[in-house]
Amino acid sequence: MIYLSRLRLNPESRRIKSELGMPYELHRTLSRAFNHENGTKPRVMFRVDDYGGRGRPAVVIVQSDQLPDWERVTWKPHDIVEIAPPRELEPDLVEGTILSFRLRANPTIKTRSRARPEKKTRVPIYNDDKLLEWLQRKGSAGGFVVKQSGVIIVKEGTRKTGERHNGSG
Numbered sequence: 001m002i003y004l005s006r007l008r009l010n011p012e013s014r015r016i017k018s019e020l021g022m023p024y025e026l027h028r029t030l031s032r033a034f035n036h037e038n039g040t041k042p043r044v045m046f047r048v049d050d051y052g053g054r055g056r057p058a059v060v061i062v063q064s065d066q067l068p069d070w071e072r073v074t075w076k077p078h079d080i081v082e083i084a085p086p087r088e089l090e091p092d093l094v095e096g097t098i099l100s101f102r103l104r105a106n107p108t109i110k111t112r113s114r115a116r117p118e119k120k121t122r123v124p125i126y127n128d129d130k131l132l133e134w135l136q137r138k139g140s141a142g143g144f145v146v147k148q149s150g151v152i153i154v155k156e157g158t159r160k161t162g163e164r165h166n167g168s169g
Helices: 014-021 023-031 128-142
Strands: 002-009 044-050 058-064 080-083 087-089 108-112 120-124
Touching: 014 023, 023 044, 023 058
Parallel strands: none
Antiparallel strands: 002 058, 002 080, 002 087, 044 058, 108 120
């Protein structure tokens, strides 16, 4: 079972404006709507379909494997324009079905630090061939095959935690 939620958020809200600019923080906020008890780690993905502005709300689509409880997120009333009731989807996928998707990710690999070999750190992947290998590994772990001919890699640049996204993606 998959749940899809559509959130329409106020881009004039200081908090929403900040989180739209920092996808990691927005993901943390959205994750609060899910049960993390009993060692379960919810699988949550989101995308911003519209960053809003000029009287338009920001539109965020959330896909999850758990039913969200948006009341668990501590938004203020002026942060929210509308939260549509989640839709339940039970895709009937047949082996061999070809699907297309957009993925915005921060691919990394774990490696040992030269300064502290006992400690593993995450290092970003920049090389296109290595990015494709990363996606193929994730696909294999997720039960799908990535057709190399259909992959288009668009690099958005490098940002450090806390830097704001410019809203153009």
